[in-house]
Amino acid sequence: MMETQLRVTFQPQGRSVFVLHGTTILEAAARAGVVIETPCGGGGTCGKCRVKILANAGVPTPADEHTFSGSELREGWRLACQNPIKTELTVFVPETSLFGSEHQILTTSDAAAPRDVRPGVRKTYVELTPPTLEDDAPDLLRLELKIGPFKADLPLVRQVPITLRAHAFKGTAVLADHRLIDFEAGNTSDRCFGVAFDIGTTTMVGELLNLCDGRELGVVSRMNPQVSFGDDVLSRIKHASTCAGCLDEMRLVAIREISGMIDALCAGAKIVREHVYEAVFAGNTTMSHILCGVDPRQLGEMPFVPAHARGLLVPAAELGIPIHHRGLAYVFPVIGGFVGGDTVAGMLATRLDQIPGPVLMVDIGTNGEIVLAHEDRFYAASTAAGPAFEGARIECGMRGTHGAIEKVVFDGDVRVEVIGNAAPSGICGSGLIDLVAELLNHGIVTPEGQLLSGVELPRALAPAFAKRAQTDEDGEAQFVVTDATPGRPAPPVRLTQRDIREVQLGSGAIRAGITVLLRKAGLAVSDLRTVLVAGGFGSFIRRSSAQRIGLLPPEIDHQRIRYVGNVSLAGAKAALLSTEARRQSEELARRVTHVDLSTAEGFHEAFAEAMLFPLVEERHTPGRTGV
């Protein structure tokens, strides 16, 4: 069943989203990538989530009246957590209401241009005085006296004198990592771009940035084509050893896809690839190894040792990345084992070292990464969550793109929200977590993970739900989420018993990892002050659903849980825009204690236990549980 959705636009971020009637402004904002601060957890008491509704603000709630003056109320000021959306709106979100105004979290949601743009690439237009007998300084020295010291590779020593003389001693010097990588005719100093990539096991996301001011110029997301060689890191590692050229084959399919993404980004922004001077890559250890052509074989054998620890700054051409012909590529540092650059990027983006702890960061992907920060110590672990949360290994699963069901609410019937407000083509990670949570809430799935149908269903179950819990032609239980829409190309979207097993495995692995890390640090779940949930979901993971299925410990006060988006990409962007951020990431990577879960004491017991869904019988009420 599809419902009419309402468009809400957030300013000055300029982002729009379609939401169901009754969704709070807070949740709508979060889904649009505008994360609003809610220290009270959306209870309407802290007054932090102030927004201004530009028209049709509606009647203030008691909490609004308590918070704002009469004139403020008349201007449209409201608390985002208290106001359900009933009509199309444009909402102004002041910077002071954004999450991270205390400690700036650099997420994709942080739409404002970063304040500190100091990239490793610098372009300077110069007009040099042509040499005379009295001033016969060599060409490169003449340039250095203008723009400061640099190193020059041979091709530039060859090129600069020619370019200078062909263009009246005027041109634009391009410095990257203190090396002169180009000297361009004319003034091209405003055409200085970079790309940041999150290279996931299943999904790759790339973003184009203007290195002059940090502005975002486009995002593109694609399936990692290496999935054809196996959908998790272990199968990729195994494939790399299968034949002499297998590693290179896997590397090249990814590079080709990345190349296509760069093309798409450049085309979208109407710029040329030769003006993209740097590419930054954050990915897990296996992805980084394959991207760099480093044999990942040793990652597949005890004690799972990566080749390198430090970040790698190499000529982009050596990786086959088609940006400027002398451009650079930075591959994030590695922590250890399977905990790689994406985790470091996440720590960098969330400024995990600056958040009052104990704080837990959980990055949910095919490889789930968990970092626990406590008293200046960091513990990190990686766990094979499987690709279920990225829509893979799920029958009707898909990535969080156009047509993906990304929110599910059981409210009389099954209500869904689809990315792009389109006909549903499948279900993505956040929709899947919602759906399983609702199936548990309504007793259609048992705590053991059994999908019920027919006479097994709870007697009190409303017929609207009961009729969806069917058995297929093979007698297997299935839950029909959306029927085929007559006259539209959308197929039915259903959930199978096998799908639920995948969710159990993935959420159990992450949950067990959390348990082990907390034990390692001598902490209980209740000690956690903040839990940051990260991941490249289609949209926004609802904390209540994540807790309901046991992905996050149910006993955590849900006010302490925040979804922070694709922090791996956000960290890659930060490192692209600031060499200082890059330095910090190198330092962060070295401060972390790597915990190998596969051999950690108690992991297997914790995993077995976490495979069971929690027993909590909590009723989910849309619009009240918050995010």
Place this chain on the structure above:
Amino acid sequence: MMETQLRVTFQPQGRSVFVLHGTTILEAAARAGVVIETPCGGGGTCGKCRVKILANAGVPTPADEHTFSGSELREGWRLACQNPIKTELTVFVPETSLFGSEHQILTTSDAAAPRDVRPGVRKTYVELTPPTLEDDAPDLLRLELKIGPFKADLPLVRQVPITLRAHAFKGTAVLADHRLIDFEAGNTSDRCFGVAFDIGTTTMVGELLNLCDGRELGVVSRMNPQVSFGDDVLSRIKHASTCAGCLDEMRLVAIREISGMIDALCAGAKIVREHVYEAVFAGNTTMSHILCGVDPRQLGEMPFVPAHARGLLVPAAELGIPIHHRGLAYVFPVIGGFVGGDTVAGMLATRLDQIPGPVLMVDIGTNGEIVLAHEDRFYAASTAAGPAFEGARIECGMRGTHGAIEKVVFDGDVRVEVIGNAAPSGICGSGLIDLVAELLNHGIVTPEGQLLSGVELPRALAPAFAKRAQTDEDGEAQFVVTDATPGRPAPPVRLTQRDIREVQLGSGAIRAGITVLLRKAGLAVSDLRTVLVAGGFGSFIRRSSAQRIGLLPPEIDHQRIRYVGNVSLAGAKAALLSTEARRQSEELARRVTHVDLSTAEGFHEAFAEAMLFPLVEERHTPGRTGV
């Protein structure tokens, strides 16, 4: 006429040389590349040139008796400047008697291994603890914890894990310029070599050094094959513009020859090229440009501006130099105009900044370079001396190799010394200077440079000389130095009028350069405290001959003149052995004021004047004039 020569061996340097009967030990030592200190100019008064003759010391001179005790005299101690050689000798030269014991001059003659060997390349054998679950540090980090921080290029990130596992976590790390350039199986730490090159317009000299202890393992010298494109820098610059591939063609013939020299050096020392990790090149501006594939066109046009000033540290492979596949090449910094890396290397080798001034350094080659150091200021100029002093453009000219006449004395008849004690094949620069000086002394050449014959000859001229001053079949005057030796392949060696014109041009250009620089600094010739004469001569330039022909101002007290050998090569060696020396050379290059002679006031007048040989009618007496 050939005379029997006497072999003299110097210890601990282990160098031997053949000399004419009566040559002083001082001169013989210098010709063997062992430069002995002579502050008094060889007058026997300062007692600095102490040596110990190991057998057949002969009767002490009065100066010896004044200097040494009776027991010292009995042990064979003598003053090198006072004792003519009358029999084959072995002479011990203590380090305290070596020139440079005050300010260490790093010449090829400085046979003792340099004290401060801190090259940019470092090899360390490591035995790492294999990783365990408790100690799962990434491979490169594990290596770094052992040998200190380094940067690693992609190929090394790929290679190290494989090599470590194939060889029980043992191997030899090779760091160059703080980068890991190789990780070799087994302990190869004692196989660490480098090559230093002086790339002259006419002659290229290369030396192989052990980078562990600085020991010299071999020297090889070859003609620069670019001479086929023109014998001076201007004709090379012109050729580079002749066709699209001409620059590259010139570059490649030089690279091929250098490659052959490296092969020869490695074969001689029984080492493999892959254990040579660094190559250092000192050459004039044009040679450096062509070697690096930088178009030298702008050096051929006013205001003669080089492309680069700083030294270039680049992958050797980028230059085509066949050493270790990731080895480095360092090309010396440039001062300005035609004053290039060879001059900087010479300043470095002679530690010109530390010698009490005013001091003049004259490097005699196809391009003559002159540096004047005075009160912390340095002036440098380059002058087109032509290739005469390197044996080119001279009919019977040759480089200072086996078979070259390198010393000429008129003593009853023409007496010559030939390199390798062989039959004479031609005459090299030092022999040519001697010869013209003697011809001037005997009135066979006039101050205007006319070579006389027949009735024009002075009446008093001994018949032994008169019969050599002939006219050839075309009626041109010639002086026959050595006749064809019957039964030996050696052709006659003669000097023509044209040869004398070449000597006049070369010595006049250098002399005019000296005049202009002195004027620039407000100094007179008499102010000069020290004159260092450098050049890749076959052997040893005699200061008296150089003054006689006017190459050096005759009015300089000849005690102040020292021949310091191939300082360009010596500087290249110093920079190969010490990164600190390299840093100093960069600093020196920037401190020098470049003087363009072609446009300097008064140069052309000075040149015209210097073309005439000095009028001095000084008689040369072998064995007394000293060196």
